[in-house]
Amino acid sequence: MHSAAPFDALLLLSFGGPEGPDDVIPFLRNVTRGRGVPPERLAEAGAHYRLFGGVSPINGQNRELIAAIEKDFADAGVGLPVYWGNRNWQPYLGDTLRRMADDGVRRAAVLVTSAYASYSGCGQYHENLLAARAETGAEAPVLDKLRHYYNHPGFVEPLVDHTVAAFDDLPAGVRADARLVMTTHSIPVATAETAGPEGGAYVAQHRETARLVAEGVARALGREHAWDLVYQSRSGPPHLPWLEPDVNDHLARLKADGVPAAVLVPIGFVSDHMEVVYDLDVQAAETAATLGLPVARAATTGADPRFAAAVRDLVLERAAALRGESPDRRVLGALGPSHDVCPLGCCPDPRGRGAGLRGAALEAVPPLSS
Template sequence: MRYDALLWLSFGGPEGPEDVLPFLENVTRGRGVPRERLEAVAEHYHHFGGVSPINALNRAAIAAVEARLADEGLDLPVVFGNRNWDPYVEDAVAGLAASGAREVLVFPTSAFGGYSACRQYDEDIARARAACGAGAPRLVKLRQFFDHPLFVASVADAVRAAHASLGDAPGVRTVFTAHSVPEAADVASGPPDEGGRRYSRQIGEAARLVAAEIGLADYDVVWQSRSGPPRIPWLEPDIVDHIDALHDKGVPGVVVCPIGFVSDHLEVVWDLDNEAAERAAEHGMAFARSTGPDTDPRFAEMVVELIREHTDGAPARKLSDFPAAGCTVDGAPCAVACCAPQRRP
């Protein structure tokens, strides 16, 4: 089938100090987050001049994909749209409609299932089409790619580079991390007949595949960036707590791989490069963090392969038979019981 464009759909981030609080208000809209909590989180952004690296990294990744498409003779313009900041997805879809686009592929910048990682992008698509009205193009979201060989290879090489930065010192522990979610949300992140927990199980499978690529027999999977009331159980252990536990066991250092994130953004930079790195330093432990895969040329190659699954009927390349959602169309969730939103207390 012929498609008119690719919509690059991401989370968004502030690009100046004046953007920070409006951006955080967008992220937390309808959740009843106190103003003082937003102001506390805003300080993390102001620590870096009020700029999240995510938009710039997305633009660089888009340029790499455009170059790859041109090299392969695929005439597919790439349009950038965000959930929470300019350029907004609603404006991107309106622009596509105005240009005459009728069939559009969508690449969401998340490799995994779960509400925030997958279904919320379906909601973004549905909202943008509704805002556009009757002239909205048909939007087809590409599949999850946590076990795509190019994704796994790029993450594995980044972990190798992080170990090399520590001189490949013996005893350094590899720790994979992803954004924590409430336990209830994780249970709901997969159809009940698959046992639920698609999000945490996919994270674990991706970590296993990367470890196997490197030849690691032992590694850890932990979580970061939890928020919300302490009484609500979230996925554990937290990365900082885990560094404490490793220190107690005499581990001399850690290489942390933020496998749950495609791009470095403020949660990665703050939670890992600041809080986790500082805790390791307090213990006298060596610390290194691997970079996100979106800066690797193989990431653009992978995106084009995902596109060709639709344009050319190319077979899907996967390193496992682990459950993963396929494409979704016009924002309709791929399964009624999958990745359902959770009521927030």
């Protein structure tokens, strides 16, 4: 038996996605609430979802991940129930937190389906948790968000294997010289500069994951492949600088430089969702076809059993730390394990709205750690 005390539950916290055509526009309204996005822009984005029947794959993959975690917990003797709440669609975080309180959960570890430091991938989820706890009231469980896991072997090693497998989808004659194109969600440059306790963590962490994946691929294939970190899914106004290069522009540059093929590796995403299946499998694939550049796309980590085991590692190490013990923190590479408790000012809201919300929520309920 592995002790998870003081935790009595795990909460999987994710972005959420529509599960039918009627869900698409309401979901997009949730995502863009308060940003003044015009209806015609929502309709344009909604068309991407309708190519896939109005269903984002993220909820289905979260169900698969929960099943994998539950199996891993059971096999390892970790007696924690797993709950699931979303930021933008059912099951909503607030509803899940109320159910947890009704079930008698008093303290829960929280796994966010974002492996890296940034406002949208960490700071905003903190605010979601705080707001949901404030709405739940005095019975709300204490919540401990688990550390960033971009360099945990259970996240990286499936990406390596999936990248190696993707080479089989390229013509045999171009595989040896194919370029690895590591992709992640673009964010505003100003947000990237303030990510993490000292700034710059979003890019630094992605570059570390990209390096680890490339090294793993080289070991598996017996040859090195050059790699680049590129960005996708930009959604902000054109006058604001966002991280570049865009994946489509980068593919054109590779073609111009004589690179014979590319493997797209979505290291920035825990599981497939619309930014993967549309922006890579549709848009980037169309760009590559127009260029005459053979491309293949590696799968995301998803519900791989090694990632489920990594979740168990993260829960148990955090539980041990809370008990005053010295946990074994598994990481790859040179950056070491991320912090457990986010320092004040870490990953701030670029719109300057985080501090007030966090303060109000903290006054309403017991303190949130991490």
